[in-house]
Amino acid sequence: xxxxxxxxxxxxxATVERMFFVKSADGKxxxxxxxxxxxxxxxxxxxxxxxxxxxxNYGIKTLYRVIQIAGADILPYVPTLGQMYGLYLDAAVAxxxxxxxxxxLFECIGLSVKLAKDSDMALNTYxxxxxxxxxxxxxxxxxxxxxxxxxxxxxFVLYRKELQQNYQVPGKHIIVR
Numbered sequence: 570x571x572x573x574x575x576x577x578x579x580x581x582x583a584t585v586e587r588m589f590f591v592k593s594a595d596g597k598x599x600x601x602x603x604x605x606x607x608x609x610x611x612x613x614x615x616x617x618x619x620x621x622x623x624x625x626n627y628g629i630k631t632l633y634r635v636i637q638i639a640g641a642d643i644l645p646y647v648p649t650l651g652q653m654y655g656l657y658l659d660a661a662v663a664x665x666x667x668x669x670x671x672x673x674l675f676e677c678i679g680l681s682v683k684l685a686k687d688s689d690m691a692l693n694t695y696x697x698x699x700x701x702x703x704x705x706x707x708x709x710x711x712x713x714x715x716x717x718x719x720x721x722x723x724x725f726v727l728y729r730k731e732l733q734q735n736y737q738v739p740g741k742h743i744i745v746r
Contacts, residue, residue, distance in 0.1 A: 570585070570615035570618070570619050570628065571618050575623065575625070578627075578628070579625060579626075579627040579628070580627075582616070582625065582628045582630070582631040583627045583631075586627065586630050586634050588600060589635075589638055600638060602638055602639060602640050605635070605638050605639050605642070606639060606642040609635065609639050609643065610646065612631075612635050613650075616632050616635070617649065617653045620632065620653065621653065621656060621657075624657075624661075624667050629657075629673040629674055629677065632677050633676055636677055636681055636684070637680060641684055644684065644691055647681075647690075650681055651694045651695045651699065654674075654677070654695070654698055654699055655699065655701075655702060658702035658703075659702060661714060662702060662705060662706060662711065665711055666713075671713065671714060671717070672717075675714075675717040678695075679721060682695050683728075685728075692725070692728055696725050700722065700725060702718075703718040703721050703722050704718075707722075
């Protein structure tokens with residue numbers, strides 16, 4: 570995945586992503602959460618490197634599958650993922666034309682935030698890195714990304730016990746239950 574040749578790194582990502590769908594003779598997935606949990610960092614590290622250097626559709630799809638399968642086992646990597654999501658979002662805001670990449674990026678973010686909903690630390694970390702880009706999308710009125718931004722912001726509102734100040738109407742205090 571770290572290979573400098575875009576085609577080879579894309580093939581590597583596509584291969585890994587397809588491996589997540591291999592089934593045993595009885596129809597059960599061979600790669601489960603239990604199996605992948607000890608290898609999450611080995612997959613995330615080259616994926617984050619690749620996605621930091623290019624908007625690779627195969628890489629972002631693989632990242633989505635890793636998060637989907639690993640589930641809550643992804644939580645120890647929230648600081649790294651939050652930081653990377655911030656970088657990916659900056660690139661998406663600068664160049665919103667890669668619709669496939671952007672769609673999968675926001676799916677990764679949404680799934681990551683959902684997995685972090687019971688951890689204030691994880692939710693705070695994601696919000697710290699992601700919310701500024703979401704608010705930038707809204708303030709710049711970027712039509713291709715606007716609906717994604719509102720969906721992610723709504724997750725932050727939904728999973729909070731109390732509405733954060735930057736989401737409040739001045740003079741109003743709302744308790745979310």
